Structure formats: C-alpha cells, structure tokens
Amino acid sequence: MQVAVTGSTGFLGGHLCESLLAGGHGVRALARSPDKAAWLQDLGCEVRRADVLDGDALRHALDGADVLVANAALGSWQGDLDAMQRVNVDGVDLSLRMAKAAGVRRVVLISSVAVYQTRLFTPMAEDAPGTDPDKRRFAWRDLTTDWRYAITKTRGEHLAWKLADELDLDLTTVRPGPVYGPRDSKLTARLVSALDRRLVLLPTSGIPLVHAGDVADAVTAALAHPESIGNAYNLAGPPSSPADMVRTLRDLAGRGPVVVPIPAPVRVCFDCGAAERDLGFRPRALREGLAGVI
C-alpha cells in the first residue's frame, strides 16, 4: 500500500518510515521542512511537503495514498496549550478530513498513554479511566507528563474516533508509553548524556519505556491485520527505572557515572495484551534496545 506518514522528520516518524518500507509498503514522508527528510528520500520514501495546519497541502500530499499514519504532534513541554491544541487537535481534524477528501480510508493515529489518568501499580488496559479533556490546570497526579500534552492528545484521539464514525474511516489508534531509541533527541539523549557525568542521583520508579522500532512495527502489523480496525492499543514495555537505564547504558558503553539510586517505590504499567494478540507486539528487552542506541 501507499502509506503517508505525517511528522516523518521526527523521532518516531523516521522509525515508522523504516518499518513500513521493510513491510513492503510505498512510503510517503510528509514533512513541513522537506530538507529535513533528505535521509528518508535516500531510504526510498517519496517526500512531500505538508504542514498539518495547511488543508490544501495535506490534500495534495495525500492524493493517491491508501493509508494515513497521523503521527505529527507537539510533545510534552514543546509549546503552550494553544500551540498544542492547534497541532494535536486541529491538526488531527484537518489530517483526517483531508484524508477523506483525498480518498484515503485507512488511518492509524499515533496517540499516547497520556490519554489515561495515571494510576500507580495497577496495569492500565485500554478501557482504564481517561484524562479529562477539559482540565485546564496541573494536578499532582500529572507528574508523569505535561498536562497540556495529556489533554490535547486526549482531545485529538476523541476527535479521531468521532471523525472515523462521521466520515466512515477505518481507524486504529496506538498509545505508546515513553518512547526511546536511536535518533531520539529527548528522553534517550538525556539518558545518554548521563554517561558524561561522574555521579548521578536517579529514582528507582518504574517507567514503561518502549522502543520506537517496536511501536513502528506494531503500526505496520496493524495494516496487515484488519481486526485492528476500530481498536485502540497500548504499546508499552515493562517498567524500568531511570537508575537501571543508566546502569545498563554504562555497562554497554564501558564508561559512565556512579549511580546513586533514590528509592521511589512506584511503578506505572500498562496491559498490552490486546496488542500482543492482534499485532504480535513483543517489546524488546531494555538492554537490547539500549545496545542499539550505544
């Protein structure tokens, strides 16, 4: 199939393009700055310019595609509420409407586990209580994510389901946990930068990291499995702590800091049984994923 990916120049976007190409699809890398997508063109993607806030450009970029992977977003702490509302909600609205106008029926939305009210210890399945999309302020239970990101990703996913119904689109949504892997300038880069320190103090709290390649492969699998249409899927790994992450990186790199663990006996975990069953989702071990980073 011809698969168009928005946000292809971002961290997960690159992994999505690689996985879709490996799955035998033609990949259209949609980018607001095509210069940044030159490496994707070298991989075999067709690069087209499109900002998700520009309906005409989107419509043109999606023409003749079979599938839209709606991946573009502003991440945590990458903007204020208005900016996130524009990209994470209005951008989803326009992307799905322009997909319909261009004759694209199949859509995969990259959502997030930020759509859940964070619960500690209890594994959250896809029907766990959701973030209140009308919440306007920080609350303590939001310590695990940026509240503006959480509410705009929640609104974006709600809107996608409403539009799928209204426009008769075949929608699947995936909800990754915190994503790590090669080419990540955010979380992974912060962990790797700890290798240059002599001593770090890190909590032992469990965070359900997932490798970008595993998220991308689950999206590619969704396209091969029609039973994924109409479903949302958690994609998260077993919880591991920042202290363990840096210790593992240190072992792999053969250099790094003394890690002083700060006891924080909490863990956030997700039930990924549906993705295991329908998409063959098997998150790789943290050591294997971080070896690729090193």
Ligand SMILES: NC(=O)c1ccc[n+]([C@@H]2O[C@H](COP(=O)([O-])OP(=O)(O)OC[C@H]3O[C@@H](n4cnc5c(N)ncnc54)[C@H](OP(=O)(O)O)[C@@H]3O)[C@@H](O)[C@H]2O)c1
């Ligand atoms: N990273 C995580 O831990 C994580 C966890 C759960 C879910 N997710 C979801 O995964 C998706 C990708 O995240 P990421 O970590 O790969 O983020 P990223 O590296 O910041 O990439 C975001 C992409 O969106 C593009 N974008 C932003 N505004 C745009 C606009 N107006 N028009 C077109 N493109 C626009 C960016 O383009 P430029 O390159 O031009 O800036 C970039 O390509 C998002 O939907 C995010 O919510 C991420």
